[in-house]
Amino acid sequence: MAAAKMTQSQMIRGLAEKVGVPNKVAKSFTTEYANMAISETKKNGVCVLPGIGRLVRVDRKARMGRNPATGEAIKIPAKKVVKFRVAKAVKDSIVPPKAKK
Numbered sequence: 001m002a003a004a005k006m007t008q009s010q011m012i013r014g015l016a017e018k019v020g021v022p023n024k025v026a027k028s029f030t031t032e033y034a035n036m037a038i039s040e041t042k043k044n045g046v047c048v049l050p051g052i053g054r055l056v057r058v059d060r061k062a063r064m065g066r067n068p069a070t071g072e073a074i075k076i077p078a079k080k081v082v083k084f085r086v087a088k089a090v091k092d093s094i095v096p097p098k099a100k101k
Contacts, residue, residue: 053086
């Protein structure tokens with residue numbers, strides 16, 4: 001059985017306890033942090049979240065694809081997508097790199 005995932009309210013409560021502020025202040029901080037990341041990514045195409053990673057807006061080109069049900073070729077239009085790139089320090093702390101032989 002998998003371990004229980006942390007809910008948003010558990011995260012807010014934990015943050016409030018660590019910093020020593022009320023839950024309401026911690027919730028408003030996390031909401032504003034997310035809003036700033038969204039607006040910065042919209043405006044500049046990238047937003048660095050220090051110690052965590054970065055949000056990056058990527059332009060995908062139009063391409064040809066296939067309908068898996070019929071096998072028919074279809075044109076997939078160009079679009080913008082948002083990707084999250086995890087910081088190397090975070091990645092290495094969660095999944096340590098393999099030792100070189």
